Amino acid sequence: MKRFILILLSLVTLSSMVFAAGTQETAEKEEGKVFNIYCWNTEFQDRFTDYFEAKGLVPEGVTVNWIITPNADNAYQNKLDEALLAQDSASDDQKVDIFLVEADYALKYVDTPYALDVINDVGLTEDDISGMYQYTKDIMTDSKGNLKGLSWQACPGGFIYRRSIAKDVLGTDVPEEVQAKLNSWDKFNAVAKTAKSKGYYMLSGYDDAFRVFSDNAETPWVDANGKITISDSIENWIEQTKTYTDMGYNNKANLWSAESWAGAAEDGKVLGYFGPGWFIDFCLAPAVLDDPEGPKTMGNGSYGDWGLCKGPQGFSWGGTWICVAEGSDNLELAKSLLYTMTCDEETLVAIAKDMGDFTNNVESMEEVANSDYKNDFLGGQNHISMFLDSATSIDRSTMGPYDQGMTESIQAAFADYFNGTVTKQQAYNNFYTDVMEKYPNLSK
Amino acid sequence: MQEKTLLKKGKLKKRSSVSYSHWGYFFILPFFIIYIIFSLIPLLSTFYYSFFENYRIGLTEVGPNFVGWANYKKVIFETEVPRFAINTFVIWIIGFIPQIMFALLLAVWFTSNRLSLKGQQFFKTVIYMPNLIMASAFAMLFFTLFSDAGPVNQILVSLNFADKPIRFLTQTITTRGLIAIMNFLMWFGNTTLLLMAGIMGIDQSLFDAAYIDGASSSKTFFKVTLPLLKPIFVYTLMTSMIGGIQMFDVPQILTNGKGTPDRTSETLIMYLNNHLTSKNYGMAGALSVLIFIVTAFFGIFVYKTLMKENSIIGGKN
Numbered sequence: 001m002k003r004f005i006l007i008l009l010s011l012v013t014l015s016s017m018v019f020a021a022g023t024q025e026t027a028e029k030e031e032g033k034v035f036n037i038y039c040w041n042t043e044f045q046d047r048f049t050d051y052f053e054a055k056g057l058v059p060e061g062v063t064v065n066w067i068i069t070p071n072a073d074n075a076y077q078n079k080l081d082e083a084l085l086a087q088d089s090a091s092d093d094q095k096v097d098i099f100l101v102e103a104d105y106a107l108k109y110v111d112t113p114y115a116l117d118v119i120n121d122v123g124l125t126e127d128d129i130s131g132m133y134q135y136t137k138d139i140m141t142d143s144k145g146n147l148k149g150l151s152w153q154a155c156p157g158g159f160i161y162r163r164s165i166a167k168d169v170l171g172t173d174v175p176e177e178v179q180a181k182l183n184s185w186d187k188f189n190a191v192a193k194t195a196k197s198k199g200y201y202m203l204s205g206y207d208d209a210f211r212v213f214s215d216n217a218e219t220p221w222v223d224a225n226g227k228i229t230i231s232d233s234i235e236n237w238i239e240q241t242k243t244y245t246d247m248g249y250n251n252k253a254n255l256w257s258a259e260s261w262a263g264a265a266e267d268g269k270v271l272g273y274f275g276p277g278w279f280i281d282f283c284l285a286p287a288v289l290d291d292p293e294g295p296k297t298m299g300n301g302s303y304g305d306w307g308l309c310k311g312p313q314g315f316s317w318g319g320t321w322i323c324v325a326e327g328s329d330n331l332e333l334a335k336s337l338l339y340t341m342t343c344d345e346e347t348l349v350a351i352a353k354d355m356g357d358f359t360n361n362v363e364s365m366e367e368v369a370n371s372d373y374k375n376d377f378l379g380g381q382n383h384i385s386m387f388l389d390s391a392t393s394i395d396r397s398t399m400g401p402y403d404q405g406m407t408e409s410i411q412a413a414f415a416d417y418f419n420g421t422v423t424k425q426q427a428y429n430n431f432y433t434d435v436m437e438k439y440p441n442l443s444k
Numbered sequence: 445m446q447e448k449t450l451l452k453k454g455k456l457k458k459r460s461s462v463s464y465s466h467w468g469y470f471f472i473l474p475f476f477i478i479y480i481i482f483s484l485i486p487l488l489s490t491f492y493y494s495f496f497e498n499y500r501i502g503l504t505e506v507g508p509n510f511v512g513w514a515n516y517k518k519v520i521f522e523t524e525v526p527r528f529a530i531n532t533f534v535i536w537i538i539g540f541i542p543q544i545m546f547a548l549l550l551a552v553w554f555t556s557n558r559l560s561l562k563g564q565q566f567f568k569t570v571i572y573m574p575n576l577i578m579a580s581a582f583a584m585l586f587f588t589l590f591s592d593a594g595p596v597n598q599i600l601v602s603l604n605f606a607d608k609p610i611r612f613l614t615q616t617i618t619t620r621g622l623i624a625i626m627n628f629l630m631w632f633g634n635t636t637l638l639l640m641a642g643i644m645g646i647d648q649s650l651f652d653a654a655y656i657d658g659a660s661s662s663k664t665f666f667k668v669t670l671p672l673l674k675p676i677f678v679y680t681l682m683t684s685m686i687g688g689i690q691m692f693d694v695p696q697i698l699t700n701g702k703g704t705p706d707r708t709s710e711t712l713i714m715y716l717n718n719h720l721t722s723k724n725y726g727m728a729g730a731l732s733v734l735i736f737i738v739t740a741f742f743g744i745f746v747y748k749t750l751m752k753e754n755s756i757i758g759g760k761n
Binding site: 072073074077078081084085108109112114252253257258259262401405412415416419421422426430433434437438439440441 | 499506523524700702705718720721722723
């Protein structure tokens with residue numbers, strides 16, 4: 001039996017070598033039959049299915065192949081980099097056709113030949129992209145002025161608060177009135193104190209306010225000489241979070257952890273979360289449901305018991321851009337995908353109204369903001385109008401290619417400080433060590 | 445007569461007995477081919493690359509530039525590798541001690557003729573079971589069980605063992621302890637089976653003789669079982685040690701790759717894995733070579749010291 005298994009194993013190994021070598025051919029001039037999309041979660045996949053595939057825009061005989069690798073620990077970038085670097089030698093069906101990039105590392109791919117110019121190479125027109133928020137185009141413009149990717153969303157963020165808790169703590173749940181009581185960090189801190197005295201948590205954990213501070217950072221993480229700099233804004237986050245932790249204003253939960261979402265459940269005690277449009281529809285809304293299969297209406301968990309205001313400081317968080325990979329054999333399909341998902345106003349309005357996502361078209365968003373659109377999750381609030389001002393003022397000039405690594409490292413290093421395991425100085429040292437392991441070209 | 449001449453010419457002898465021995469080489473050939481391609485060449489190239497500066501910034505590659513021993517100097521003197529080595533050792537030892545003790549005890553019980561336990565097959569299956577679960581799944585399970593709002597904390601609080609949830613994964617002792625417990629649970633069944641095989645290989649008449657001579661069971665254990673079990677015992681110790689040095693999946697998943705708190709549960713291989721972000725082949729290579737040398741050193745050291753005396757026992761006797 002053992003021998004049989006051994007023979008079988010060696011046969012399998014040998015045959016896989018033979019077959020792997022056999023698939024190198026099949027070079028056709030027409031569009032490829034396999035459309036490979038690299039991404040890190042199902043957010044885009046869901047939208048693709050509902051707004052692109054459902055319209056019958058995927059040609060007959062083309063298989064859409066999703067290669068999904070989580071973002072954390074650089075896993076997605078490692079996978080994508082391998083694929084891109086092997087793009088020349090890969091067979092047509094194996095080549096990357098579309099890859100998605102996130103704000104935290106978009107710049108790593110913009111100035112490379114691996115992403116195609118959406119105007120000159122893919123074939124969209126200036127007119128197609130004219131309605132987009134300028135910052136989404138600025139980020140993806142390389143040093144030669146070519147536009148390397150497009151997004152269907154703009155990501156202004158706000159403070160998403162629990163209406164019932166706000167009523168208890170602030171005496172009101174009307175967005176404008178809540179905003180008036182939270183429009184500066186001093187007021188925010190004062191409310192945190194009141195919330196604590198009534199048995200609530202102002203924030204869920206350490207990293208919840210991080211993006212508000214990091215997005216408002218005055219300097220990029222890495223300067224022109226490769227030196228790591230920690231901006232004052234990040235220092236403020238450290239100070240504030242330490243105070244919040246020591247005073248018990250937060251629930252000490254890690255971002256994305258089960259504890260953090262539990263704070264948003266029906267019996268949760270967290271007053272609010274900072275987040276942009278995608279955070280509301282893709283993260284928070286599914287997490288608060290008592291019955292995930294049940295109707296998304298008021299009464300299912302804390303669904304509908306939420307409201308949105310700008311909060312103490314405007315910020316933006318994340319954003320996903322679609323890039324067409326150099327060497328793709330599905331350029332026509334890629335063009336149609338980019339057009340439908342990021343330029344077509346009808347689709348963008350539909351995504352905003354169905355999903356609550358803030359989509360990337362100035363006019364469409366104004367149209368939705370002035371319509372009678374109501375977001376059920378946010379208790380009937382038209383949150384698009386709330387985001388409108390912030391969206392036009394987003395400035396991402398301090399963005400850099402190392403942001404994801406920096407964010408993960410600083411959050412991890414300072415979690416120990418907030419927990420009281422290490423001193424502040426040790427936390428800084430751990431942060432520097434960690435970052436320089438990841439990026440050996442940087443210095444302290 | 446004719447036969448004799450043929451024999452002289454050496455023709456008949458060759459035909460009379462066909463040698464099949466060379467076929468053996470063909471049967472083991474696939475292993476060696478695969479070993480050379482997937483193990484030996486990568487191993488040697490690790491040595492080679494450890495002398496180069498070679499990593500990626502974004503999608504551009506730096507190097508390979510020959511830098512001599514610079515990577516080794518950096519690993520030894522400029523990083524916290526010694527600290528991670530100590531972490532690895534501490535976590536391994538607190539898992540290994542209960543593991544070997546439980547395994548020895550169970551192995552002796554299961555093999556004892558005098559006890560002749562019922563339902564042995566059942567228990568052997570059950571204790572081996574944790575090893576069948578993927579380490580990452582096991583770590584994920586523990587992560588959920590011992591999280592701040594997890595079931596373990598809920599039980600502790602509701603039974604008044606703790607007045608507020610214990611934050612297991614933010615303290616050094618509990619984090620290391622959890623990793624050690626997981627390694628213990630996963631491997632004690634395997635060790636038990638190995639030791640049982642070792643004990644069953646000991647001549648039963650020796651136990652009978654000891655029994656007739658009036659030796660107590662503890663005396664039999666220390667004077668008969670243990671000395672005769674030594675070769676298997678050393679084997680277990682060495683495989684566990686090598687496995688310990690390579691500890692990765694459990695702490696990686698449990699601490700989300702960060703070795704929290706304050707990197708006190710960061711193992712050597714977790715540190716090695718950090719170099720993956722920038723594909724830092726040079727540094728990772730140097731570290732791997734050092735781990736290889738340390739592992740080899742410990743292996744030889746343990747083998748030599750424990751197998752020094754009474755070498756007859758390990759032999760044909």
